[in-house]
Amino acid sequence: MSKTPHQEAEEALTAYGLTLPAATVGPGWAFTRVLRVNNRMFAIFGDKNQPLDQLTVTVKLPISVEMVADLPFVRESRGWYKQHDWVIAHFGPVDDVLAELDTLEAWIRQSYVAIAPKKLSRSIAGETL
Secondary structure (H helix, E strand, O other): OOOOHHHHHHHHHHHHHOOOOOEEEEEOOOOOEEEEEOOEEEEEEOOOOOOOOOEEEEEEOOOOHHHHOOOOOEEOOOHHHHHOOEEEEEEOOOOOHHHHHHHHHHHHHHHHHHHOOHHHHHHHHOOOO
C-alpha cells in the first residue's frame, strides 16, 4: 500500500529532525511519535485517533509564535502549550502538507534550539533558523 502525502511528510520531517545533534525518535504519548534531544521533546507528530491522511505537528516556537498564528493550518494553542509558545499545525486530507515541508523543517529547527542544551544549540546557531 502506498503512503499518503501526510505519512511521507512525517517521514521527511523525522529524517530532518534526526540530522540535528543528539536527536532521537520514539513513541510519545499513546498516540504520538516524538523527536527528542536529551530526553526532552522538541517535535510531536500525531493526534488522538488521527487517520493516515492527516498530520498534526506540535513544536515550540518562541521566536515566531505570534507570526505564525494566522496561517491557515495553525490551530489555536491552549493552556500550557500556549503559555510556553508551542504551536500546533494540522493538515487535513485536502491540505498540501508537502508544500509546507520547508516551513515545518524551519519550525523543527527553531524548536530544537529552544529545547536543546545550550552547547548543542550553539553547534547549529550559526546557521539560519
